[in-house]
Amino acid sequence: MKKLFVIKIGGNIVDDAVALDSFLQKFTTIDAPKILIHGGGKVATSIGKKLGIEPNYVNGRRITDAETIDLVTMVYGGLINKQIVAALQAINCSAIGLTGADANIIPAVKRPVKEIDYGFVGDINSSQLAVDSLQLFLSNNLVPVFAPLTHDNKGQLLNTNADTIASSLAVALSKLYDVRLIYCFEKKGVLENVGDENSVISLINKEKYQQLLQDKKLADGILPKIENAFAAINTGVQEVLIGDANDLLQNTTDNTVGTLIKA
Amino acid sequence: MKKLFVIKIGGNIVDDAVALDSFLQKFTTIDAPKILIHGGGKVATSIGKKLGIEPNYVNGRRITDAETIDLVTMVYGGLINKQIVAALQAINCSAIGLTGADANIIPAVKRPVKEIDYGFVGDINSSQLAVDSLQLFLSNNLVPVFAPLTHDNKGQLLNTNADTIASSLAVALSKLYDVRLIYCFEKKGVLENVGDENSVISLINKEKYQQLLQDKKLADGILPKIENAFAAINTGVQEVLIGDANDLLQNTTDNTVGTLIKA
Numbered sequence: 357m358k359k360l361f362v363i364k365i366g367g368n369i370v371d372d373a374v375a376l377d378s379f380l381q382k383f384t385t386i387d388a389p390k391i392l393i394h395g396g397g398k399v400a401t402s403i404g405k406k407l408g409i410e411p412n413y414v415n416g417r418r419i420t421d422a423e424t425i426d427l428v429t430m431v432y433g434g435l436i437n438k439q440i441v442a443a444l445q446a447i448n449c450s451a452i453g454l455t456g457a458d459a460n461i462i463p464a465v466k467r468p469v470k471e472i473d474y475g476f477v478g479d480i481n482s483s484q485l486a487v488d489s490l491q492l493f494l495s496n497n498l499v500p501v502f503a504p505l506t507h508d509n510k511g512q513l514l515n516t517n518a519d520t521i522a523s524s525l526a527v528a529l530s531k532l533y534d535v536r537l538i539y540c541f542e543k544k545g546v547l548e549n550v551g552d553e554n555s556v557i558s559l560i561n562k563e564k565y566q567q568l569l570q571d572k573k574l575a576d577g578i579l580p581k582i583e584n585a586f587a588a589i590n591t592g593v594q595e596v597l598i599g600d601a602n603d604l605l606q607n608t609t610d611n612t613v614g615t616l617i618k619a
Numbered sequence: 620m621k622k623l624f625v626i627k628i629g630g631n632i633v634d635d636a637v638a639l640d641s642f643l644q645k646f647t648t649i650d651a652p653k654i655l656i657h658g659g660g661k662v663a664t665s666i667g668k669k670l671g672i673e674p675n676y677v678n679g680r681r682i683t684d685a686e687t688i689d690l691v692t693m694v695y696g697g698l699i700n701k702q703i704v705a706a707l708q709a710i711n712c713s714a715i716g717l718t719g720a721d722a723n724i725i726p727a728v729k730r731p732v733k734e735i736d737y738g739f740v741g742d743i744n745s746s747q748l749a750v751d752s753l754q755l756f757l758s759n760n761l762v763p764v765f766a767p768l769t770h771d772n773k774g775q776l777l778n779t780n781a782d783t784i785a786s787s788l789a790v791a792l793s794k795l796y797d798v799r800l801i802y803c804f805e806k807k808g809v810l811e812n813v814g815d816e817n818s819v820i821s822l823i824n825k826e827k828y829q830q831l832l833q834d835k836k837l838a839d840g841i842l843p844k845i846e847n848a849f850a851a852i853n854t855g856v857q858e859v860l861i862g863d864a865n866d867l868l869q870n871t872t873d874n875t876v877g878t879l880i881k882a
Contacts, residue, residue: 403693406670426698430666434697435689438768438776442720446774452722457705458715459761492759498722498752505701511709513701 360494360533361390364522368542369601370397370436379540380440382605384449389494389533391525392451393502394440395518400431414472420515425476429455429513432503440501451499456480456506457513459489462521464506464514478506478514480521482591485528519581523588523596530592537593539581540601545615546582550575556599560617562586585617623757623796624653627785631805632864633660633699642803643703645868647712652757652796654788655714656765657703658781663694677735683778688739692718692776695766703764714762719743719769720776722752725784727769727777741769741777743784745854748791782844786851793855800856802844803864808878809845813838819862823880825849848880857881 363383369375383392401411404427412419420428437453444451456462456478462485464478493500502525504518519539526537545556550573560568565582568574574582578598585596597604599614606613626646632638646655664674667690675682683691700716707714719725719741725748727741756763765788767781782802789800808819813836823831828845831837837845841861848859860867862877869876 403670407666408669429701430693430697432697433701434693434695438692438696438718438720441718442770442776443774445720445723445770445772450723451720453718453720455701455704455716457701457708460708460713489759489761492755496752496755507705507708509708511706513705 357532357534359388360529360535361386361388361538362393362522362526362529362535363390363538363540363605364393364395364518365540365601366395366518366542367397369540370394371399375601376440377443379601379605380443380449381447382602384444384447386605391490391494391500391502392440393504393518393522393525394432394436395504396428396432397436399436400428403427403431412475417472417474419473420475420477422476425513425515428515429505433505433513437501437503444499444501449499450497451501452493453501453503455503455513456516456521459486460509461486461489462506462516462524463509464516466508466512466514476512476514478508478516480506480516480524482524482527485524487528487532490525490529491532517580519584523584523593526588526593526596527591530594535593537585537588537596538604539585539596539598540604541581541598543600544603545599545613546574546578548573557615558612560615561619582617589617589619620795620797622651623792623798624649624651624801625656625785625789625792625798626653626801626803626868627656627658627781628803628864629658629781629805630660632803633657634662638864639703640706642864642868643706643712644710645865647707647710649868654753654757654763654765655703656767656781656785656788657695657699658767659691659695660699662699663691666690666694675738680735680737682736683738683740685739688776688778691778692768696768696776700764700766707762707764712762713760714764715756716764716766718766718776719779719784722749723772724749724752725765725769725779725787726772727779729771729775729777739775739777741771741779743769743779743787745787745790748787750791750795753788753792754795780843782847786847786856789851789856789859790854793857798856800848800851800859801867802848802859802861803867804844804861806863807866808862808876809837809841811836820878821875823878824882845880852880852882
């Protein structure tokens with residue numbers, strides 16, 4: 357099967373013009389089909405503040421109320437997404453900016469209200485992704501760039517975590533491609549010792565994961581990423597890499613940087 | 620050649636939820652390839668005001684400064700565009716929201732500074748449009764929905780009039796399709812007598828246009844639309860219709876409503 361790279365970047369790259377430029381330069385050099393998923397970043401918060409939209413928390417969890425879904429639709433789906441697309445076009449990478457509503461690629465279900473009403477948050481079922489449209493774009497040398505937005509097929513846009521979108525796309529496409537899912541983040545990889553930047557764990561398999569959980573070595577921020585990674589691995593994705601964008605894209609066939617997650 | 624509908628809607632529809640819903644319902648019933656182009660609307664102005672972005676005029680002409688291009692990228696390219704896409708998906712129309720930067724469909728040139736520096740405004744050359752990508756989408760039953768944004772191929776997004784985008788798309792596609800370009804606006808058509816809503820001119824050809832110009836019967840607002848229409852007609856578009864959205868989409872093969880512009 358043909359190799360496909362599904363790469364997710366977050367606020368540490370999106371918010372930093374120099375880091376973003378450096379990332380996009382390296383991203384374009386990947387000589388294979390590829391998909392980029394970007395997170396939000398601080399710009400949404402700062403624009404929200406100017407618009408008088410206060411972050412709304414219930415029991416410590418951020419809620420996507422009606423004002424907030426409009427805000428993220430503007431900032432993620434418009435400003436950040438189209439700026440990345442324009443920047444990629446400038447370096448001869450024919451990007452196409454998308455949300456999950458476009459071509460109905462990522463239908464979702466508004467999260468059911470249990471203890472918390474998360475508001476306009478969408479949960480995805482990977483089996484329902486429109487793989488045909490994605491393949492149409494990829495096979496015509498278009499590079500999909502996804503904002504972290506989905507929709508409910510009833511006209512409502514929904515906020516969906518970018519890591520989850522990345523893993524769902526990776527899973528859905530693993531039937532057609534040999535998928536490498538890459539989570540870029542602010543550390544060199546998953547750290548054995550949170551205080552030591554050089555304690556990167558080079559490989560996490562299921563046993564190692566259980567051991568890390570038992571030893572309570574996984575910081576709050578990394579836990580959902582690893583859960584997403586294993587969800588992807590368990591449903592068809594070949595391998596997941598977590599680490600620093602510069603390192604990981606320096607040599608996309610090299611497994612000696614970052615943390616590799618495999619079954 | 621196959622029929623293609625290129626339909627532009629402006630603020631009178633985009634700003635009015637009921638009118639927009641009614642328009643989109645009719646739009647989906649067009650049983651032929653179709654492209655929608657939407658303008659901006661008042662929501663950009665009201666969000667701009669909240670963000671402290673004052674409209675910037677030089678010699679009475681609106682300037683797209685750096686703050687404003689970010690604003691319209693958010694509001695046109697994000698909020699309005701993706702809400703229309705989600706609304707179309709809900710009625711089984713597989714829309715794909717685009718700017719001119721996406722798939723490099725509409726490259727533009729930043730308007731050269733002469734008497735006025737218009738700022739981040741893009742001028743289009745129809746011959747440079749990426750017709751291949753458009754045809755790829757159309758032939759796969761995807762319905763392109765364009766925000767009025769282009770880019771300069773150097774990473775900068777640009778503001779381009781939605782009427783101009785519509786006519787440029789119509790011209791570029793007239794080599795492959797029998798194109799009907801439809802400008803929806805707030806009147807029933809071009810009026811012989813500006814004060815009389817029932818004085819719709821049913822047909823404007825070149826002679827009639829010259830006569831209307833001589834008689835100074837064309838209001839300021841309609842003049843650029845007719846200029847765009849004739850620019851399209853002169854470069855390959857079969858016909859242009861101007862009028863009320865509800866009338867024009869009621870029966871898309873009927874020429875008895877609105878104003879038909881033909882060579």
